[in-house]
Amino acid sequence: MNHDRILLGVLLMLGFCLTAPFIDVGSKAAAETIPVGQITLARFIVQGAIMLPVLLVMGQSLRIPRASLGRLILRGIYLIVSTYCFVAAVRVMPIADALAIVFVEPFILLFLGKFMFGDEVGPRRIIASAVGFVGSLLVIQPSFVAFGPVALFPLGTALFFALYILITRRLSRELHPVAMQFHTSTLAAAICLPFIVIADFTHWPTLDPVMPHGIEWMWLGMVGAASALAHLLMTYALRFAPSTTLAPLHYLELISAAILGYVFFSDFPNLLTWTGIAVIALSGIYIVDRERITARRGSVVMPQVSSPRSPS
Numbered sequence: 001m002n003h004d005r006i007l008l009g010v011l012l013m014l015g016f017c018l019t020a021p022f023i024d025v026g027s028k029a030a031a032e033t034i035p036v037g038q039i040t041l042a043r044f045i046v047q048g049a050i051m052l053p054v055l056l057v058m059g060q061s062l063r064i065p066r067a068s069l070g071r072l073i074l075r076g077i078y079l080i081v082s083t084y085c086f087v088a089a090v091r092v093m094p095i096a097d098a099l100a101i102v103f104v105e106p107f108i109l110l111f112l113g114k115f116m117f118g119d120e121v122g123p124r125r126i127i128a129s130a131v132g133f134v135g136s137l138l139v140i141q142p143s144f145v146a147f148g149p150v151a152l153f154p155l156g157t158a159l160f161f162a163l164y165i166l167i168t169r170r171l172s173r174e175l176h177p178v179a180m181q182f183h184t185s186t187l188a189a190a191i192c193l194p195f196i197v198i199a200d201f202t203h204w205p206t207l208d209p210v211m212p213h214g215i216e217w218m219w220l221g222m223v224g225a226a227s228a229l230a231h232l233l234m235t236y237a238l239r240f241a242p243s244t245t246l247a248p249l250h251y252l253e254l255i256s257a258a259i260l261g262y263v264f265f266s267d268f269p270n271l272l273t274w275t276g277i278a279v280i281a282l283s284g285i286y287i288v289d290r291e292r293i294t295a296r297r298g299s300v301v302m303p304q305v306s307s308p309r310s311p312s
Contacts, residue, residue, distance in 0.1 A: 009241025013249045016233040019226055021257040024086075024095040025264050026222030031091035034216060037199065037207035039223060040084045041192040046224020047231075048185035051178065054232075060179040064187075068174050071167055076188035078164035085156035088206070092147050093154075094267035096258035097139055100277045101154035103254070104136045106284055108162040125290050128283045135279025138272055177235045181228075247288040251281040 023043075030039050055062070064072060089098040107129035114126075136155075143151035171180055199207030212220060237246055254277055261267040269277065 006241045006245060009237045009239070009246060010249065012233050012237035012240065013246045014252070016230050016237060017249065017253040018256050019233060020230040020253055021095065021099075021260045022226035023223055023230065024090050024099065024257060025260050026219045026226060027087045028090040028095060028265065030212075030216060030219035030223065031087060034210060034212060034220065035199075035206050035208055036084060036088045036091060037192065037196055037204075038209045039087050039220065040080060041189060041196055042220040043083060043223045043227055044080075044185045044189040044192065046221055047228045048182060048189060050225060050228040051182040051185060055178055055182045058176070058178055060176050060182075064183050065174065068171060071171050071174075072180075072183050072187055073191070075164060075167045075171065076184050076191055078160045078167065079184060080188050080192060082157045082160040082164060085153040085160070089150055089153040089157070092150055093143055094265070094269065095261040096254060096267070096269045096277070097143050097151075097273055098154045099254060099257050100139045100269075100273065100280060101136050101143075101151075102157045102161070103251075103280050103284065104133055104155070105158035105162050105165075106287065107132050108158055109165055110287065112162055112166065122290065125287050128286045128290070132280050132283030132287075135276045135283060138276030138279065142270065142272055178232075181231055181235075248285045251284065254281065 027039055027043075030042075034042075086098060086102065089101075110125060110129055140151055140155075168180070175183070195207055196209050198204075200209055202208075258269055
C-alpha cells in the first residue's frame with residue numbers, strides 16, 4: 001500500500017512537471033500584447049475562481065481566520081512580486097532560460113534557513129549551493145548580453161518565492177492547503193487591483209490595462225487555470241510521497257518547459273544554457289540527497305523541493 005501511495009505521488013508530480021510550464025506559455029504569449037501587471041492580476045482572478053468550487057465541495061470555510069490574515073496578506077505580496085518578475089522575464093526571454101535561473105531558489109532558501117533560523121547546514125551543502133549558483137550564472141551571462149537587465153528578474157522571482165515558502169510553512173499549520181490557495185489568490189487579486197486602476201489613469205507601461213481580444217482571453221485563462229491545476233497536483237503529490245522522493249523529478253519541469261518553448265515560440269536553450277541547467281539540477285539533487293541522509297540521523301531540515309508554482 002505504501003508503495004502504491006508513493007507511485008501515485010510520483011505520477012502526480014510528473015503531472016505537475018507537464019502542467020506548470022503552461023503557466024509560462026500563457027504568460028509569454030499574453031505578454032506580447034497584455035501588460036505584465038494585468039497578466040499577474042488575471043492569474044489570481046482565474047485561479048481564485050477555479051478554486052472556489054473546489055473549496056466549497058471540500059467543505060472549507062470562505063472566512064479568513066483573523067489570526068492568519070496578516071500572514072496571508074504577506075504571502076500574497078510575496079507571490080505577486082514573484083509572479084510579476086517571472087512574467088516580465090519570459091516576456092522577452094526563452095521560458096527554459098528564465099526557469100533555470102529561478103531554480104536557484106532552493107539554494108537561497110537553504111541560506112535563509114541557515115542565517116535567519118539557525119538551521120543546520122553542512123559545508124557540503126553550502127558548496128553544492130555555490131556550485132548551483134555558478135550554474136545559474138552560466139544561464140544569466142548570455143541572457144544578460146542578449147536581453148539586458150531583464151535577465152536578472154528571475155533572481156527576484158527566486159528570492160521572493162523563497163520568502164513565500166517560509167511563510168507558507170507557518171500557514172500550513174493553520175490552514176488547509178486548498179483554503180490557503182483560495183485565500184491567497186483572492187487577497188493577491190485585491191492587492192493588485194488598485195495598482196491596475198491607478199495605472200489606467202497614469203498610463204504606467206507595465207501596469208496600464210488593455211481590453212483583451214480573441215485569443216488573448218485564452219492565454220490569460222491558461223495562466224490561471226494551469227496555476228490552479230499545477231498547485232493541486234503538487235499539493236496532493238506531497239501528500240502521497242515525501243518531498244525527498246519528488247524533488248529530483250521536479251527538474252523534469254525544465255525539460256518540458258524547453259519543449260513547450262520550442263513548440264510555441266521556437267526558443268531552444270543553447271549549449272551553455274543546457275550546461276548551466278545541468279549544473280543547477282545536479283547541485284539541487286545533491287542537496288536533496290544530503291537532506292535525506294541528515295534526516296536519517298535525526299536532524300530537522302527544511303525540504304528544498306519547490307518552484308514558483310509548487311506550494312499552495
